[in-house]
Amino acid sequence: MTLTRTRGTTAGRRAVVSPYWTIRRRDNLVGYLFIGPQLVGSALFVLLPLGLVVWYSLHEWNVLAGTFEFTGGDNYAKLLDDPRLGEVLGGTAMFSVGLVVLNLSLALVLAILLNQRLRGTTFFRTVFFSPVVVSLVAWTIVWRFLLQADGGVNGLLGSVGIDGPNWLRGETAAMASVIVVQVLKNVGLNMVLFLAALQGVPSQLHEAARVDGAKAWTRFTRITVPLISPTILLTSIITVVGSLQVFAQIAVLTQGGPGLSTTVLVYYLYQQAFQFHHFGYGATLSVLLFAIVAALTLVQWRMRRKWVFHES
Template sequence: MRQRLRDPMTGLLFVLPMLVLFVIFRFVPTLGAAGMSLTDYKVSGEWSFVGVDNYARLLDDPLFLASLRTTLLYVAVYVPLTMLVSLGTALMLNAAIHAKGLFRGMLFLPYVTSFVLAGVIWRWIYEFDGLLNGLLAKVDLGPVGFLEQSSLVLPALAVVSVWKGFGYSMLILLAGLKSIPGSYLEAARVDGANAWQRFRRITLPLLRPALFFVLIIETIGAFQTFDTIYVMTGGGPARASYTLIYGLYEQGFKFFDFGYAATLGMVLFAVVLIVSLIQRRLLDRGTS
């Protein structure tokens, strides 16, 4: 018995530091937020138990329903776009012969920059007298109010987030591509399969675990996007970029209604969990 327990206990000791950090900084705050959502917690520390009143308040709050719709729309724009960009750049890097390290570093560089700095730079690019409208004016297509029009603000913000964050997913997919045995592709090439057939029948199925991981983390990241919205639009124009996470920030740190803010956080947690489970089920069905 001692011999059989030695290896599991050794593994547990290695993961114990991260497990302790996870419990302290993730699990315990989640339980605290769940409990706070059942109270009317004030900034002074005073609170009283209100049960599910905060959740009932959500159903009668038109701003909550609008922010939920905006969040889902933003996710629907951002996630496919970042998946396409990440996969495309990973395929190009995998096929590149020269200067792979240089291109990998250049493409990864935006990921390690500050969200605030990226927001400030892109806000200047999107302005009426900014770089993008200057280029559009040369072909008589500008100026365009990318951050001033409700129909354009979410795609504009999604482009910024994709530029900022696709580097990490690109590296994950590139590692997945490197793990595919070259003999499979070579055998398909000998059998007469063209590039699209090799990608569809060999590369894509073998890359599915990496794609699923990237899909999950990018979806969670999209639901939690805050910095870009805070710096570039502040939830505007006319609350067109007012997402759930921005509403949570306002309720908690502008109106100091921490109980209601915690309720928004729990709803966001539930939405992310449901979407992730749906993605897992659809991907498993595609695998079978």
């Protein structure tokens, strides 16, 4: 500690000069050291690849010929003129809407049912959550066999006199099948999140509303839904982003067919880049996918103030 004398009327007063490494600065340094690895990882594995994708989208990269030519905005012009892109985006929207609505609705219903104090709820919680930890590819391969014309699903329907279709060869049936397979795979995750949120709702509020004569539906919409709305926001963002990134299910079940009926944007990107070797155009589709995901996430985040509890 360094002691100095002040001048003027306070000549006799001693002032203390604080050291450089104050408690606040030490705490800040510790904080930066903790987040440093995460920042480095984000820069190397998120920001750098994103920048490279944008750079590749401005080039035409032919791996077979070994050429890498700058084309400027040609790939983006090709994107606007692509006759199949509209159908692909339509299929992507249909898949995302169907998946998000069915997943969140079913997860909330299951969470409400399993939040009751009944025997066997622990067993059913395990049953519904277990597909989440199963290998995605293994899960999809099993369902591919079950959904064939002579598979287990049609065999079960045939036992009750129903002639089931070839689920993976009809345009409507194929899209519905992919959505259902994906919902059954991941609904357990959202169910657990909803279940945790429901268990955090104070029972006193429901008891007070019941005493005041509020019906079950009124208590659910006026008490339960507002209190679990932060979890609804979280699960909706996770599910929307996940629905736009689906690939393995499409590749294993339908390969994008029949036609383009189940070709979503990620699978179309894969086809252009790794099957047709149009890496520049594939990178352009990646930029489009990133823009869509970012825009939808931003819209959901901005709208939270209108319906999420404690955010108004």
